[in-house]
Amino acid sequence: MRSRMNVYFPPEMLKQIADLADRKGLSRSAIVEAAVVSFLSPDGSDRMEAAFTRRLDRLTRQVQRLERDVGISAETLALFIRFWLTITPPLPEDAQSSAQIKGRERFEGFVETLGRRLQRGQSFLREIPDDIEAKARSGEPED
Structure with a gap:
């Protein structure tokens, strides 16, 4: 079911809508509805930005895990070397x-x-x- 809505457009925009409707063989309501749907829907750049954001978030988490792992490895090696040098007598x-x-x-x-x-x-x-x-x-x- 459709509801009626009254909107007001400048005369030059109404002429553009009417011309487009005539060229496409559509009603003026269909043209305006398509424009509103397009405006309310995320466009390609918004979807790409969301995909990039998800990828960057995933990469950030991976880099954080790598930093943690490298830090643990370096600290482990340093502690081992200090311990080894401390307890190993010269031969x-x-x-x-x-x-x-x-x-x-x-x-x-x-x-x-x-x-x-x-x-x-x-x-x-x-x-x-x-x-x-x-x-x-x-x-x-x-x-």
Whole structure:
């Protein structure tokens, strides 16, 4: 059902509406209705802007996760190095050769373990929030 509405237009605009209606073979009401619908509907640029906004929001969240992960990685490495340097005593000259061999073996084991974890999709960084949450539930103090 349609409702009637009276609107007023300047004479030159009424002439443009009438000319367009004649050329298109439509009523003047149909022309005005199409114009109002177009005005009330989001246009292509509005839809594109909304799509870009959603994409930018998603990219922002991804960059924030990357920043967090890089920060955790850097802090983990720094703490490990400080701990390692603090507790590792210097080796006597005669033990350095065997220690270097053992170090290479351990490093190769580390690289193999890392490769297996990455192939399975396991990530230390994804485990951290779970560990923190478990500590919080248990009442255990965080370091």
